[in-house]
Amino acid sequence: KDFRNSVKPNWCPGCGDFSVQAAIQRAAANVGLVPEELAVISGIGCSGRISGYINSYGFHGIHGRSLPIAQGVKMANKDLTVIASGGDGDGFAIGLGHTIHAIRRNIDVTYIVMDNQIYGLTKGQTSPRSDVGFKTKSTPQGSIESSLSVMEMALTAGATFVAQSFSTDLKDLTALIEKGIQHKGFSLINVFSPCVTYNKVNTYDWFKENLTKLNDIEGYDPHNKVKAMQTLMEHNGLVTGLIYQNTEQKSYQDLVHGYSETPLATSNIELTEEQFNKLVKEFM
Ligand code: SF4
Numbered sequence: 001k002d003f004r005n006s007v008k009p010n011w012c013p014g015c016g017d018f019s020v021q022a023a024i025q026r027a028a029a030n031v032g033l034v035p036e037e038l039a040v041i042s043g044i045g046c047s048g049r050i051s052g053y054i055n056s057y058g059f060h061g062i063h064g065r066s067l068p069i070a071q072g073v074k075m076a077n078k079d080l081t082v083i084a085s086g087g088d089g090d091g092f093a094i095g096l097g098h099t100i101h102a103i104r105r106n107i108d109v110t111y112i113v114m115d116n117q118i119y120g121l122t123k124g125q126t127s128p129r130s131d132v133g134f135k136t137k138s139t140p141q142g143s144i145e146s147s148l149s150v151m152e153m154a155l156t157a158g159a160t161f162v163a164q165s166f167s168t169d170l171k172d173l174t175a176l177i178e179k180g181i182q183h184k185g186f187s188l189i190n191v192f193s194p195c196v197t198y199n200k201v202n203t204y205d206w207f208k209e210n211l212t213k214l215n216d217i218e219g220y221d222p223h224n225k226v227k228a229m230q231t232l233m234e235h236n237g238l239v240t241g242l243i244y245q246n247t248e249q250k251s252y253q254d255l256v257h258g259y260s261e262t263p264l265a266t267s268n269i270e271l272t273e274e275q276f277n278k279l280v281k282e283f284m
Pocket of ligand 1: 016116198
């Protein structure tokens with residue numbers, strides 16, 4: 001089935017987000033989904049527009065809140081594959097609390113962050129992923145704050161699936177998204193997705209020079225958490241591939257009593273007017 005729709009993305013030519021969109025569409029098709037089985041929930045930012053560019057259920061939410069919405073959708077309808085997406089400002093600044101708690105909750109949602117180390121939609125300010133010394137309109141003398149190490153943070157928060165990719169590696173990125181969708185629990189996929197308009201430091205060439213593929217590290221085992229953390233620290237977080245996966249831990253859905261039998265979407269919630277009014281009164 002085709003996950004493309006007729007909406008033309010209004011991202012700048014060359015923006016890394018185009019590849020992420022293509023990878024989501026390909027991965028969804030490759031795992032055998034049809035558009036009615038996928039929901040893409042996004043936050044605010046250039047990347048937040050992605051939910052409107054994919055032929056599926058979609059919800060363009062509010063800043064930093066794609067994950068609360070995505071988790072609500074998944075809890076209401078377990079039969080939907082739910083992808084949450086947004087930028088690094090969305091997920092690692094205003095939405096960081098939601099990110100950490102969704103990770104430790106291990107709810108079955110795939111979260112794809114388009115990480116360009118800057119705020120693009122608001123025309124170029126420092127984000128929590130910008131490096132020290134990074135000059136923008138908000139930091140004309142260079143950022144004095146250190147960059148958030150998101151992959152390490154995810155591991156310490158108890159993530160069961162942590163991966164990273166580069167938007168030009170379409171094949172690898174697609175394969176990681178497929179794995180994330182198939183993972184029974186929360187999967188975080190951080191994608192280096194260059195902002196060609198405002199970030200003149202972390203360019204395509206810069207990433208090509210600085211990224212290391214985990215597949216090229218002999219003996220790398222994504223089931224070894226200690227090794228995963230060590231490798232991230234040794235490479236300053238600049239690695240791509242499946243960093244860590246734990247398939248043993250149960251997902252939130254597996255642990256919620258009665259979830260699989262009676263998700264909201266298939267529950268019989270027909271109420272008489274009297275019952276409805278009584279319910280409303282209880283909440284007032
Ligand atoms: Fe992409 Fe940057 Fe343009 Fe936004 S401003 S669409 S992030 S290139």
